[in-house]
Amino acid sequence: MQQFHxxxxxxxxxxxxxxARRVKFGKFVRKINGEFKIGPNEExxxxxxxxxxxxxxxxxxxxxxxxxxxxKKSYHGLDLILMRAAGVNFVYExxxxxxxxxxxxxxxxxxxxxxxxxxxxxxLSSCYNFERQIMEVQTTIDAVNKMKPDVVFLDGSVIPHYIxxxxxxxxxxxxxxxxxxxxxxxxxxxxxGVILSGIIEDSRxxxxxxxxxxxxxxxxxxxxxSELQKILEKTKDSNLLVYILxxxxxxxxxxxxxxxEMHPVLKEFEKMKKSFLSFYIKTVEFDRPVRVDFVGNxxxxxxxxxxxxxxxxxxxxxxxxxxxxxxxxxxxxxLSERDVDMFYSDLVGRVGNVxxxxxxxxxxxxx
Numbered sequence: 001m002q003q004f005h006x007x008x009x010x011x012x013x014x015x016x017x018x019x020a021r022r023v024k025f026g027k028f029v030r031k032i033n034g035e036f037k038i039g040p041n042e043e044x045x046x047x048x049x050x051x052x053x054x055x056x057x058x059x060x061x062x063x064x065x066x067x068x069x070x071x072k073k074s075y076h077g078l079d080l081i082l083m084r085a086a087g088v089n090f091v092y093e094x095x096x097x098x099x100x101x102x103x104x105x106x107x108x109x110x111x112x113x114x115x116x117x118x119x120x121x122x123x124l125s126s127c128y129n130f131e132r133q134i135m136e137v138q139t140t141i142d143a144v145n146k147m148k149p150d151v152v153f154l155d156g157s158v159i160p161h162y163i164x165x166x167x168x169x170x171x172x173x174x175x176x177x178x179x180x181x182x183x184x185x186x187x188x189x190x191x192x193g194v195i196l197s198g199i200i201e202d203s204r205x206x207x208x209x210x211x212x213x214x215x216x217x218x219x220x221x222x223x224x225x226s227e228l229q230k231i232l233e234k235t236k237d238s239n240l241l242v243y244i245l246x247x248x249x250x251x252x253x254x255x256x257x258x259x260x261e262m263h264p265v266l267k268e269f270e271k272m273k274k275s276f277l278s279f280y281i282k283t284v285e286f287d288r289p290v291r292v293d294f295v296g297n298x299x300x301x302x303x304x305x306x307x308x309x310x311x312x313x314x315x316x317x318x319x320x321x322x323x324x325x326x327x328x329x330x331x332x333x334x335l336s337e338r339d340v341d342m343f344y345s346d347l348v349g350r351v352g353n354v355x356x357x358x359x360x361x362x363x364x365x366x367x
Contacts, residue, residue: 021228022235026243029212038215038252045277045300046252049212053248053281053305057313058150062091064143065325067155068136069110069333071340072128077356079124080347081113082340085136086332087143090325095313102332103143110335111135112343116356117170129162130174137181144188151195151310153326157293158198159256159276160265179268186272186295196295197307199326203291208237208280211254237280241289245282248312253279253304256293281308283315283322290321 033050040047068085087103119127140152160182166172189196213232232240245251256276257263266273277296280289292311296303314323348357 018231018235021231022240023243025228025232026240029216029244036216038211043211043255043258044215044252045254045304049216049252050244051250051252053250053308053312055312057095057309058092058306060091060093061151061310062089062147062149063151063153063310063314063323063325064089064140064147064149065153065155065323065329066136066140066143067326067329067333068132068139069330069335070128070132071335071337073337073340073344074124074360075344075356076358076360077116079115079119080340080343081115081128081131082110082335082343083113083132083135084108084110084333084335085139086329087139087147088325088329088332089143089147089149090314090328092314100328101147103139103146106332108332110339119168119171123166123168123171126163126166126171127174130171130178133160133163134174134178134181137178137185141181141185141188144185144192144194148192149194151307152189152197153323154196154198155201155326155330156198157200158196158295159269159293163265165264183269186269189295190297195303195307198293199311199322200291200293201322203236203238203280205237205278205291206235207254207256207258207278208251209233209235209240212240237291238288241280241282245280245289247282247285250281250304250308251279251289253277253296253300277304279304281311283311284318284320286319287321 029049033048036049037047038044038049064087066085066087068083070081070083072079072081086108089099089101089103090097091099091101113131115124115127117127136154140154143149144152160178163175166175185196209232213229217229241251254277255274256278257266260266260273263273266276272295275296276293277300278291278293280291282289292304292307294303294307311323314325315321316324344357351357
């Protein structure tokens, strides 16, 4: 027990040390923001690191939010999946919510699927991810065609995420189908003049810290030590931005990737790989900043400011910084373990307790 408390004290001391340095750096960034020009350049769209947002809001704007839910369970000879996606359309007029529409409905029926391919655990996880993103993007395409919104908010990035290009041929088919759906979405939103953006609820990105390290540290002189530079190299963006941004502020806009030619996913979108941009925004008082990825089809600053104005006006909970339309989409799409258990029980009731549907031993232990 003594050893445990010793390590606990060391951890506490280390956390306090790191956070104190981040606080100091955050104050430094705010101090020099008015005089230091971080852009514009090949990587940054804005002049300043921190940008104050206006209180403007469109007279009328139609916003679509899309989210998906998936639950899965493995059995002796197969894997069962239940999934659904929901598109929610909020139409605002004169700062008030006037209309709410849903696609395909306010309570979408889950889609059941069965997988019998002999995937490893990692491959199976990739398959789930491909299936979910294909479903969500197709729902977004259909919602855009039906509802004709001005802005789309996806739950997560605007490009395929949490993926690697697979070696398994069967998985490659899923991968290529997913890439094709994203290309279709990018074309439709561009042709219809729809702003496509993605809201990342819990970003673990480090790109913004990397930018500050490269572009700002040389300007600091002796104010901050090289030790802080090493800390920043291990700091996540949102962890630092808690101490930089205030409500109603966003960071400068930066490229999704500095080296888009080498990025494993952006290479799939050759003609528009430099169109993917990002920024962070603090929408509410008592939550950390959220990351926004978007497709820059026009003036990047105007697009980011329009996205920001909508986020600021529609993120109504002081302790949770996401817009109401995405919260509603999440509530309509989410599924529970109970749903897949009911799916399983229905199958067993119809075909019997056959070998393929035997539960895994880890769920049947007598101890």
